[in-house]
Amino acid sequence: MQPARVTVRAPAKINLFLRITGRRPDGYHLLSTWMQKVDLCDTIELAVCGEGIRFSCTGDGVPGDRDNLVYRAADLYLQAVRGRDGLPALGAAIELRKRIPVAAGLGGGSSDAAATLRAMNGLFGSALAPDELVGLGLRLGADVPFFLADSPAALATGIGEILRPVPSLQGYSVVLVNPGFPVSTRWAYQTFALTKKEDASNLANLQECVVEDVCWGDSGAMIQPDAPLVNDLETVTVARYPLLERLKGELLRHGAVQALMSGSGPTVFGLFADHHKAEACCAACKSRFAASYLVAPVGEK
Structure with a gap:
């Protein structure tokens, strides 16, 4: 039934x-x-x-x-x-x-x-x-x-x-920090198109996504500390909201292995190999930004 x-x-x-x-x-x-x-x-x-x-x-x-x-x-x-x-x-x-x-x-x-x-x-x-x-x-x-x-x-x-x-991300605690204002996905993509219309490497490059410096395995995915994580929309959103670049820097100073903006923003995230550092970072961010969260990747073993 x-x-x-x-x-x-x-x-x-x-x-x-x-x-x-x-x-x-x-x-x-x-x-x-x-x-x-x-x-x-x-x-x-x-x-x-x-x-x-x-x-x-x-x-x-x-x-x-x-x-x-x-x-x-x-x-x-x-x-x-x-x-x-x-x-x-x-x-x-x-x-x-x-x-x-x-x-x-x-x-x-x-x-x-x-x-x-x-x-x-x-x-x-x-x-x-x-x-x-x-x-x-x-x-x-x-x-x-x-x-x-x-x-x-x-x-x-x-x-x-x-x-x-692909295998789920393994071995990281994730700190999310949302600064408290919304960003329109439509605006971000439209602005990217306006600012990048002459950039053939972005709009004409049809290569499949290849993430280098990532260890892929049946047990999960691990990002190397020097892996160049990239978000093309980040330059658009950060140009309007410079605070996001400062938040990324703060996550890194608290011990994040990597920090990046997610999607069209404005949430930024930090990947922490040390859970205690992630906890301390989230507490520090939450004192200024209520929408700060310590989370785990779904599927982590």
């Missing part, structure tokens, strides 16, 4: 590597990126109810209406299964409890959408096949297929939808 109510967790992600490799005629950017899920999570509770969607959410700056990706994901799902044999005209009551900062470069909205699609499919007897869920996910955002996938880490190409699972 399928459940009438389910509670799911939606993890955040960090981009350990992000290069813009081109641009499609429709304006979407092609990229190569290494994404890793981390255990900072939103929580979503869903229950079968009468026809339609009843949605509520908690969290600062989070839309509580049809503009929320959770609502849109549930609506798309119900439209897709409406009229299928054996499925009555049902709806869903959904409560979203946000913990991942909004517009932070951590993929919170995409993760919420993916978790909603998977949970709805469980509530409705797996009415849609995995590839159908991915199709719905792509209509909501390019990162949604990554969060739909079981793999905790992947190399992604295309607009982010072509995924190659």
Whole structure:
């Protein structure tokens, strides 16, 4: 018997590597990126109810209406299964409890959408096949297929939808610091296009993402201390918000092996081989930035 109510967790992600490799005629950017899920999570509770969607959410700056990706994901799902044999005209009551900062470069909205699609499919007897869920996910955002996938880490190409699972990051504590203001992903990509339109190495280089100086193995992935982690969008966002460069420096001074901005920002993260140093760094950052978190990579053994 399928459940009438389910509670799911939606993890955040960090981009350990992000290069813009081109641009499609429709304006979407092609990229190569290494994404890793981390255990900072939103929580979503869903229950079968009468026809339609009843949605509520908690969290600062989070839309509580049809503009929320959770609502849109549930609506798309119900439209897709409406009229299928054996499925009555049902709806869903959904409560979203946000913990991942909004517009932070951590993929919170995409993760919420993916978790909603998977949970709805469980509530409705797996009415849609995995590839159908991915199709719905792509209509909501390019990162949604990554969060739909079981793999905790992947190399992604295309607009982010072509995924190659890779071993999860091992041996690091991760400190996330969000400075408390949002950054629009659309703005970051559009600004990158304007500032880099003459740079053939960025917009015409269609090579597949290759992360050098990383030890890949069945037991996990380890980043070497001198590995050149790169995020092409970092130069765009840091130019507008110089504080981010100072935050990266602070993470490194506290003992981070590496520090980088995630996605389009503004969250920056530090990778710590020493957990005690990570704890001390997170405490120091939290005294000034409330949205500072000590997290672990999902899938770490």
